[in-house]
Amino acid sequence: MSRHLRVAVVGAGPAGIYAADILTKSDRDVSVDILEADPTPFGLIRYGVAPDHPRIKEIVKALHRVMNQPQIRFFGNVSYGNDLKLEDLRQFYDAVIFATGARRxxxxxxxxxxxxxxxxxxxxxxxxxxxxxxxxxxxxxxxxxxxxxxxxxxxxxxxxxxxxxxxxxxxxxxxxxxxxxxxxxxxxxxxxxxxxxxxxxxxxxxxxxxxxxxxxxxxxxxxxxxxxxxxxxxxxxxxxxxxxxxxxxxxxxxxxxxxxxxxxxxxxxxxxxxxxxxxxxxxxxxxxxxxxxxxxxxxxxxxxxxxxxxxxxxxxIGYYSDSLTGLPFDAARGIVPNDGGRVLEIDGSPLPGAYVTGWIKRGPVGLIGHTKSDAAQTISLLLDDADQLAAPESPRPEAVERYLAERGIEFTTWEGWQRLDEHERSLGETHQHTRERVKVVPREDMVRIARISA
Structure with missing residues (x-):
């Protein structure tokens, strides 16, 4: 019987969430933690789509259903490269998928x-x-x-x-x-x-x-x-x-x-x-x-x-991705070098247990829907590699929470996002114009609202 897989996805935009969805729908026994630098999920759907495009934001409903799955957890306000690095993630996960996109x-x-x-x-x-x-x-x-x-x-x-x-x-x-x-x-x-x-x-x-x-x-x-x-x-x-x-x-x-x-x-x-x-x-x-x-x-x-x-x-004239600590980076193309989603070292050999999907994989091209097929390719390779992946030292789910708490990182959760979501919607209802929501902007306010009963 195949062992249970613990996978981290770095980035909670559509690319990362689609990867988590495809992975949890596979035949493999798997659980996924999605880590995001913002206190909120959804990436450029929240912070890259113009506010007068509500139809495009409808995709949030589908992403919301994915995030509600019990095999998926969300850790917001956690910055890869600052709060933890690849070697830290290897303690807790069999594999790490980077879906950090492109924002600058x-x-x-x-x-x-x-x-x-x-x-x-x-x-x-x-x-x-x-x-x-x-x-x-x-x-x-x-x-x-x-x-x-x-x-x-x-x-x-x-x-x-x-x-x-x-x-x-x-x-x-x-x-x-x-x-x-x-x-x-x-x-x-x-x-x-x-x-x-x-x-x-x-x-x-x-x-x-x-x-x-x-x-x-x-x-x-x-x-x-x-x-x-x-x-x-x-x-x-x-x-x-x-x-x-x-x-x-x-x-x-x-x-x-x-x-x-x-x-x-x-x-x-x-x-x-x-x-x-x-x-x-x-x-x-x-x-x-x-x-x-x-x-x-x-x-x-x-x-x-x-x-x-x-x-x-x-x-x-286009977005550009930031390089990621501990991973090679192709500055000319603005991507992490990879073969179909497997991260490649400078010498062309695969970096074990490290994968990419979305814009950090192929550059900032294509519409949101293109990320589904992109994620499917990456997940297929990860599953092919699964039995050869090194097992993590601390695979229990609570180990990650303990690690973050011990370092004083005020992470947000999916339940916390739901509290913030409800709060923003209530602001819209009380506004002089009827609005679906009014966004909270300061990070400290978002974190405080999300962690009210944490």
Whole structure:
């Protein structure tokens, strides 16, 4: 008979929770502890999805059902690398799955990117989503009526939409009070979204694109310059229904007249940002090079440049993962080197009992649903290795709790999250506007509420 497996999952976002779900549904006798640096579960579902996207947040209901399983425990407010390391986890678990995702902005190496008024989208998202490590205020430039967003993925659209909406429009969502007050100082009127390539190469989804026009305060303006297709573009449209739908939505915007709304989102194609322009240390513009499609769906520079008089720049060119203590890291790709999910040492040999899934495994690409198949691949390899894994010295479940308590780590639990969840929902009910919840932001407050009867 196979021995009982104890598995730790580091990261309580969708990737980690899906991995736990697949593992507990396998034929193996297994229990899973999910460790998370935030006091709360759900990762970027809570701290990466725009607050005016309640439909996407519906996935929380499915994740909630997984976390309710008796074989799964949650330890929040536990930081891997600070509170414990791989050698510590090996005392208690047969295997460790890292699902830490990617939360910071990928660098954009152009002149002027560090000027005041130049921001990373991930930092802005963390602020408006109320992450406890984000600043409580956002430095909206008081005269920044013209704003640039670099990047045409869903995060870029989220940033553009939040900048274009009024604070009162977002008051019906779960945004904390400090975010509402901050948004009232946002002066943006025209938000310019720049794509390096053409319309067939954008990364946002049709639903995200359609939602831009749902606000009566926003006109969406697709500019005809660069709205072109080469043979590579046509191949992309023939091979992807979603990409064709996205282009159809763009074409509808292109043909639509402006309504005179107070705020405008402009989408520009074939404009490659090459420099953020500054004066006295402050953003005063963006320089782009006009590009042209080369027949393959890629572009080449034309040597023609254009300057845009913007007063703030947000880069939304992708997320980047942090390296993990005790694991190798591929800095160029922003991932832990792995073979299908098995962590690989620098010499290419497997690191016993260590696995990865999600963005730390394959990079920040794909939608939430892609993490299921990704997790299934990793779990399959772990189960193949199970009988060769070294047994932990202290496999009893209470050993982990004792270890954390002895080190003074105020960890939160699944029951604690349910208390915090109920508290946030009660804040929404008592608000002057009916809201599903109002987020608690300070870490110490979240931990205190979660541990009230601990």
């Amino acid at each position: 902005d990928r660098d954009l190496d152009i002149a002027g990117i560090d000027l005041a008024g130049s921001y990373g989208a991930a930092d802005f998202v963390a602020w408006y989503d109320g992450h406890p490590e984000a600043p409580r205020t956002w430095d909206f430039q008081p005269h920044a009526e013209q704003v640039a967003v670099i990047g045409v993925g869903n995060v870029g659209l989220d940033v553009a939409r939040i900048l274009a909406k009024t604070a009162d429009e977002l008051l019906v969502t779960e945004i904390p009070d400090n975010v509402y007050e901050g948004l009232k100082s946002n002066a943006a009127k025209d938000i310019h979204v720049f794509a390096r390539r053409g319309p067939a190469q954008v990364k946002f989804t049709p639903m995200e694109l359609r939602e831009l026009s749902h606000s009566p305060n926003i006109d969406v303006i697709v500019h005809p310059e660069g709205f072109e297709f080469d043979e590579g573009s046509m191949d992309a449209l023939r091979n992807s229904k979603s990409q064709k739908l996205t282009v159809d939505v763009l074409q509808n915007y292109l043909a639509k007249d402006e309504t005179g709304a107070a705020h405008r989102i402009h989408i520009h194609f074939c404009n490659n940002p090459v420099e953020v322009l500054g004066q006295d240390g402050q953003v005063v513009g963006l320089r782009t090079e006009i590009t042209e499609l080369d027949g393959t769906g890629n572009v080449r520079g034309t040597g023609e440049f254009k300057e845009w008089p913007v007063q703030a720049v947000y880069r939304a």
